[in-house]
Amino acid sequence: MIFITIRTKYSNTFSAGRRYVPATVILGAQWGDEGKGKAIDQLAANSTWAVRFQGGNNAGHTVVYGDTTLKLHQIPSGISSQHCSMVLGDGMVIDPWVLEEELDRWYQLSGERPEGKRLFISERASVILPFHRLYDSADKVVGTTGRGIGPAYRDRIERVGIRFADINNIVDDVEYLQNTTKRMNGQLESVGVKPSIEWEKLQSDLKWILERYSDSIKPTGLMVDFALKNDENVLLEGAQGAMLDIDQGTYPYVTSSVTCRANATHGAGIHAGHVEQCFGITKAYTTRVGNGPFPSELSLEEGPGMHMAKVGNEFGTTTGRPRRTGWLDIVALKESNRLNGYSGLVLTKLDVLGGLDEIKICIGYEMEGKLLHMMPTTSVELAKCEPIYETHPGFEAMTETEWIEMANKSRVENIGFGALTQDMLNYVRRIEKLSGIPIVSIGVGPDRDASIASIGGPFDI
Ligand code: GDP
Ligand code: IMO
Ligand code: MG
Numbered sequence: 143m144i145f146i147t148i149r150t151k152y153s154n155t156f157s158a159g160r161r162y163v164p165a166t167v168i169l170g171a172q173w174g175d176e177g178k179g180k181a182i183d184q185l186a187a188n189s190t191w192a193v194r195f196q197g198g199n200n201a202g203h204t205v206v207y208g209d210t211t212l213k214l215h216q217i218p219s220g221i222s223s224q225h226c227s228m229v230l231g232d233g234m235v236i237d238p239w240v241l242e243e244e245l246d247r248w249y250q251l252s253g254e255r256p257e258g259k260r261l262f263i264s265e266r267a268s269v270i271l272p273f274h275r276l277y278d279s280a281d282k283v284v285g286t287t288g289r290g291i292g293p294a295y296r297d298r299i300e301r302v303g304i305r306f307a308d309i310n311n312i313v314d315d316v317e318y319l320q321n322t323t324k325r326m327n328g329q330l331e332s333v334g335v336k337p338s339i340e341w342e343k344l345q346s347d348l349k350w351i352l353e354r355y356s357d358s359i360k361p362t363g364l365m366v367d368f369a370l371k372n373d374e375n376v377l378l379e380g381a382q383g384a385m386l387d388i389d390q391g392t393y394p395y396v397t398s399s400v401t402c403r404a405n406a407t408h409g410a411g412i413h414a415g416h417v418e419q420c421f422g423i424t425k426a427y428t429t430r431v432g433n434g435p436f437p438s439e440l441s442l443e444e445g446p447g448m449h450m451a452k453v454g455n456e457f458g459t460t461t462g463r464p465r466r467t468g469w470l471d472i473v474a475l476k477e478s479n480r481l482n483g484y485s486g487l488v489l490t491k492l493d494v495l496g497g498l499d500e501i502k503i504c505i506g507y508e509m510e511g512k513l514l515h516m517m518p519t520t521s522v523e524l525a526k527c528e529p530i531y532e533t534h535p536g537f538e539a540m541t542e543t544e545w546i547e548m549a550n551k552s553r554v555e556n557i558g559f560g561a562l563t564q565d566m567l568n569y570v571r572r573i574e575k576l577s578g579i580p581i582v583s584i585g586v587g588p589d590r591d592a593s594i595a596s597i598g599g600p601f602d603i
Contacts, residue, residue, distance in 0.1 A: 164418035165366075165376040166600075167406040170383025171422035171478040173392075173430040175458070175465065177490035178423050179203030179212075181583070182219035182379045183590055184601060189375040191227050192220025193366055195409030196399040197381035198235040198270055198294065200287040202459025206588040210251070213459055217244050217261065218379050227369075228256065229362045232266035233399065233409020235294035236306075237275075238351045258357030264411065265307035265359055269351065270294045273326040273339050280333035284395055285432030287460050295398040304348070306359045313348045316341070363411015370416055378406040378417070384478035392521050395434025403482040419600065421582065422484040424475060426492045426569070429465040431458045435524040438468035438504040438531075446498050453539075454494040469502040469531065472576045477517050479579055486600065487577065489570060490585035493592075497539030501569060502531040505576060534572065537565040545586040549594050558597035559584065 166185065170176045183205040186192055194201075199215035205222060206212075212222065216236055220226035230236055241263075249255055274290030274297070286292060297303030302325070304312065312318050319341040327337030370376055380401055385391045387401040399405070407414045427450050430436045440447025447467045450456060456465035478484075495501055507514040507527035518524050540548070552561035559567055562584070574581050583601035584594045595601035 165370060165378050165407065165410075165412065165416045167378045167380065167403055167417055167420040167482075169380035169403060169406070169420065169422055169482055170386075170401065171424040171475060171482070171484070171487065172383045172428055172471075173385045173436075174381075174383040175202070175429055175431065176383060176423040176425050177204075177488070177585055178380060179205045179214060179219040180490070180585065180588070180590060180593075181421065181423050181488050181601075182377055183207075183222060184583075184593065184603060185377055186220035186223040186226045187603065189220065189223075189226060189377045191229065191366060191369050191374060191376040192218035192379055193229040193231050193362075193376060193410045194218050194234055194379050194381065195231040195406050196233040196401060197397065198289060198291050199237050199240045200289050200291045200397060200460060201381035203379075203381070204459055204588065205590070207590045211588075212248075212251075215244060215460060216241050217248065218377075220377060220379075221248060221256070221261075227260040228262070229366060229410070230261075230263045230267055231366075231410045232264045232363055233405060234264065234267045235270050235274075235291055235298070235399075236263060236267050237270040237289065238355065240289075242354065257355065261358060262360045262362050262365065263306055263355055263358045264362040266305055266363070266411070268294050268298045268303045268305055269309070271304070271344070271347065273330070276330055276335050276338070277333065280335050283433065285434075287432075287458075289460070292398040306351075306355070309348050309352050313345060313352065319345050361411075366410055367412050370412065376416070378410055380406065384422075384481055385474055387481070390477075390481050392434045392517075392524060395432065395521055419485040420482055421486050421488055421600070422478060422482055422579065423488045423490060424470070424478075425454075425490050426470060426495055426573075427454075428468045428471050428474070429454075429456050430468075431461070431463050431465050435521050435527070436466055436468055437473075437507055437524065437527045438471045438502075438529045439466055440468050442467060449498060450494055453497070454491055469504050469529070470573065471504040471529070472573075473504060473507060473515060473517055475577050475579075476515075479577060484579045486582035486596075487573075487579045488583045488585065488601065489573065489581050492566065492570070492584050493540065493542075493545045493586040495569075496537055498536040500536050501534045503534065503572065503576065504529040505532050506530040534569050535565050537563055537569075542587055542592075546589065546592055549586055549592050552594045553603070556597060558602075559594060561594055
């Protein structure tokens with residue numbers, strides 16, 4: 143088995159002197175892919191639970207340590223910390239087949255089968271079935287990941303979906319299965335996808351799910367609540383990002399769940415009072431996958447946009463699609479902070495900007511002659527917004543090893559951001575000033591050690 147060693151220098155910020163330890167929320171502050179996986183992996187060293195509370199395998203969270211790269215879609219990013227239990231929470235939609243692939247990959251890597259031992263699936267989570275994937279394949283507008291996420295949430299809202307807790311009750315109900323497949327085939331036909339769901343197949347799929355996961359399906363909200371009462375540290379791992387939130391994002395170019403802090407506890411089956419700290423993860427620039435307005439977008443064919451895509455290896459973790467790139471958007475970040483009240487920001491991929499002559503920050507929009515400091519509500523209006531930039535001097539490109547050396551120096555000499563060059567530090571401080579959020583950690587490479595944490599802060603590993 144290969145597990146990480148527990149990194150004990152990590153300050154026990156979350157448990158000092160408290161009886162009921164609050165849960166900590168980690169969220170994407172932009173349009174997803176900000177580096178949530180890495181942040182969760184870092185904090186997992188000092189936590190005993192990592193809980194996904196929404197979304198499904200539309201997420202792709204990357205954890206890198208040494209030669210190992212984990213690409214996690216549904217399994218929480220605390221997996222490589224052996225002491226960390228994991229929950230696929232109430233608010234999720236879960237594809238059992240993709241989960242099996244993920245679990246098999248982990249078994250091949252580590253020799254561990256965590257399901258039922260330290261990995262649990264909420265009884266209340268919804269099952270993503272082949273029907274949902276087929277229905278999602280008809281999307282022509284949003285540019286979804288095609289994983290069946292929207293259709294699975296739609297069934298849930300219509301109250302016709304199947305939750306893990308329900309399988310036992312319906313699996314032998316032939317009338318229910320026949321009616322359900324009739325509905326599914328009708329819906330597929332209506333969007334031009336060949337109707338192909340047979341009730342016998344649905345039944346055998348459900349039987350397989352029960353057999354495969356019977357040890358893991360649990361009342362996970364009760365378990366997490368119990369852990370909190372037991373003074374354990376709980377991480378609530380967001381997927382996607384604030385701008386992809388169904389209610390607050392760039393609708394309709396959003397995902398189908400509430401990605402924000404308000405859902406972190408609800409989707410985990412605990413109450414909101416447990417949360418004291420909420421960290422937003424943002425890149426030092428911006429990326430977006432799929433369709434929808436993106437005011438600070440750059441060309442992928444040339445200049446800084448191409449630089450970000452190339453150096454940052456900006457391809458979707460789930461679909462492999464090229465990510466669109468652009469400058470950091472403070473307007474969006476401030477909206478994100480309004481919704482989530484970040485205790486701190488993790489600024490990732492600062493290293494990627496190395497080698498650019500100048501770095502811009504979008505500090506406002508101009509829309510039809512008007513100056514905006516807030517995002518308009520509709521995507522139609524947002525698409526009309528022209529970015530207003532301020533410009534900062536760039537800094538030199540460094541090799542991966544040089545960045546790691548900088549991160550090590552910060553740790554060893556306990557100098558925090560003092561390890562950065564003046565131009566880098568100016569950029570970081572400017573983001574803090576403009577956003578009004580303190581930066582608690584700066585990513586300078588994919589590896590879990592390639593981070594520069596603020597002294598004594600939550601990421602001071
Ligand atoms: P998530 O969905 O928010 O977990 O992010 P993804 O894993 O989809 O995408 C982030 C990508 O950036 C992954 O390939 C990470 O390994 C990588 N990454 C994370 N932080 C950094 C960083 O500070 N610098 C660089 N160069 N890469 C990073
Ligand atoms: P992580 O957790 C980036 C985007 C899709 C599409 C829209 C709706 O890795 O940050 P969906 O399949 O959810 O119905 O697609 O949302 N999207 C993401 N973009 N990172 C993600 O997850 C995403 N999950 C969904 O590209 O535009
Ligand atoms: Mg991702």
